[in-house]
Amino acid sequence: MNSMIIGKYVPGDSLIHRLDPRTKLLLMFIYVFIVFLANNEWAYGVLTFFTCALLFLSRIPFSFMIKGLKPVLWVIVFTFLLHVLLTKDGDVVFQWIGIEVYDKAIQQGAFISLRFLLLIVVTTLVTLTTTPIEVTDGMESLLSPLKKWNVPVHELALMMSISLRFIPTLMEETEKIMKAQMARGVDFSSGSLSERMKAMTALLVPLFISAFKRAEELAVAMEVRGYRGGNGRTKWRELTWRRMDTAFMLLLGLLAVLLWLLRS
Amino acid sequence: MRAKDLTFIAMFASLMAIGANITSWAPFLVIGGVPITLQTFFCVLAGAILGAKRGAMAMTVYTLIGLFGAPVFARFSGGFSMVTAPTFGFILSFILAAYVTGLLIEKSTNRSIARFITATIVGMIINYVVGTNWMYMAFKLWAEAPEGFSYTMAWSWMLVPLPKDIILSIVAGVIAPRIYRALNEQQTYNKYVA
Numbered sequence: 001m002n003s004m005i006i007g008k009y010v011p012g013d014s015l016i017h018r019l020d021p022r023t024k025l026l027l028m029f030i031y032v033f034i035v036f037l038a039n040n041e042w043a044y045g046v047l048t049f050f051t052c053a054l055l056f057l058s059r060i061p062f063s064f065m066i067k068g069l070k071p072v073l074w075v076i077v078f079t080f081l082l083h084v085l086l087t088k089d090g091d092v093v094f095q096w097i098g099i100e101v102y103d104k105a106i107q108q109g110a111f112i113s114l115r116f117l118l119l120i121v122v123t124t125l126v127t128l129t130t131t132p133i134e135v136t137d138g139m140e141s142l143l144s145p146l147k148k149w150n151v152p153v154h155e156l157a158l159m160m161s162i163s164l165r166f167i168p169t170l171m172e173e174t175e176k177i178m179k180a181q182m183a184r185g186v187d188f189s190s191g192s193l194s195e196r197m198k199a200m201t202a203l204l205v206p207l208f209i210s211a212f213k214r215a216e217e218l219a220v221a222m223e224v225r226g227y228r229g230g231n232g233r234t235k236w237r238e239l240t241w242r243r244m245d246t247a248f249m250l251l252l253g254l255l256a257v258l259l260w261l262l263r264s
Numbered sequence: 265m266r267a268k269d270l271t272f273i274a275m276f277a278s279l280m281a282i283g284a285n286i287t288s289w290a291p292f293l294v295i296g297g298v299p300i301t302l303q304t305f306f307c308v309l310a311g312a313i314l315g316a317k318r319g320a321m322a323m324t325v326y327t328l329i330g331l332f333g334a335p336v337f338a339r340f341s342g343g344f345s346m347v348t349a350p351t352f353g354f355i356l357s358f359i360l361a362a363y364v365t366g367l368l369i370e371k372s373t374n375r376s377i378a379r380f381i382t383a384t385i386v387g388m389i390i391n392y393v394v395g396t397n398w399m400y401m402a403f404k405l406w407a408e409a410p411e412g413f414s415y416t417m418a419w420s421w422m423l424v425p426l427p428k429d430i431i432l433s434i435v436a437g438v439i440a441p442r443i444y445r446a447l448n449e450q451q452t453y454n455k456y457v458a
Contacts, residue, residue: 028344032347032348036406072341072349082403082413116348120343122345123343124345126343127333130333132329132332132333135332136332139328139332152265155270156328158274159277159321159325160277160329162278163277163281164278164329166274166275167278167282167334169278170279170282174282174286174289175289188292189291189292189294193431199292200292200293200435201435203290204439205442205446207282208309209443209446211275211276211279212272212275214275215268215274215275216268218271218275219267219268219270219271219272222267229265
């Protein structure tokens with residue numbers, strides 16, 4: 001269950017792993033937008049090549065990628081089917097018990113599903129090569145200009161770190177409470193709806209109380225150690241922007257221009 | 265923001281992450297082999313227990329850690345690609361739903377059970393309205409859904425999980441004051457000890 005705190009991170013020392021988390025975050029944000037520029041075979045070809053190159057550079061085993069894709073695979077399949085079944089344009093390719101499939105529908109469906117696939121592969125890649133803590137640090141640094149408008153950027157980043165830290169702890173706690181209640185005769189896996197709701201209450205109320213107790217203790221510990229917000233606070237993990245990061249951003253700009261030129 | 269607000273908001277974001285997938289290892293709500301998510305339930309509780317502002321903040325933290333790669337959304341999904349998922353509107357609506365639920369309870373003078381239940385139901389309705397409209401928009405705009413896809417079609421999909429969320433919202437309204445009271449007693453106790 002510790003997978004929660006490190007996300008789906010796959011440890012490694014590839015080029016992509018060593019990039020600054022800020023670079024990877026920017027790559028992800030920009031990529032999500034430029035994917036929508038592609039609207040013909042050539043543009044999709046370039047995008048697919050770029051995405052495969054990233055995948056190759058990251059040296060992430062293919063099986064990990066597949067595992068990361070699984071939860072969203074249904075979106076891709078569903079989008080494809082929606083297009084194939086509902087678009088009525090072009091020539092009929094085949095007919096079967098009253099369902100007609102048109103060639104334009106297959107093309108359109110394939111493009112849109114490929115778009116989703118590429119998006120998911122790149123964002124999953126960032127997730128697989130960066131720990132959530134690194135991402136949190138990167139976000140704090142990228143959003144720090146917003147502090148001028150009183151957006152609590154530092155506090156948000158800190159809360160995210162605390163939250164990530166306590167997810168595994170609360171999972172263990174849930175299991176412990178579950179066993180304790182089962183020992184008292186609560187049945188979690190059968191019974192009528194109202195019995196199940198009672199079982200749920202028996203699990204959740206103690207879970208909430210213990211979580212809040214932890215929160216209270218943590219707050220006291222922070223105050224005792226003199227926590228007083230982000231001003232003047234030094235960092236344990238420092239981010240460094242290298243030449244490789246600049247090179248990556250330029251490459252991404254180039255890709256955007258290329259896609260714009262290939263548009264039809 | 266005081267240290268205590270910070271830790272309570274963070275802890276509720278963790279609780280929400282647990283709630284999204286709790287049924288996959290505590291099988292009290294599995295329908296047809298599919299573990300049912302308790303996100304809506306935990307979201308309205310965030311508003312009811314922490315209050316409008318802090319509840320909405322907790323949901324924001326939850327959304328952010330999910331977007332940044334922790335597998336905290338339903339079915340252990342996570343990562344920035346969720347932004348393009350048609351169901352992302354439901355995740356976004358948690359922030360507003362927690363806020364409104366919290367506000368309805370804060371504004372009431374008598375904190376009766378009925379008031380709590382109304383607030384949690386309103387929160388759930390916001391979750392559905394925003395989420396379903398977003399889903400429709402997502403299919404229309406970036407999945408480029410063809411002509412045959414209609415607004416009614418989007419809503420008809422949402423009728424399936426609706427009954428369980430109505431029941432869960434009522435349960436949330438019933439247990440929220442209990443947790444609330446337990447929490448306050450604990451705090452007065454702590455003050456007394458201090």
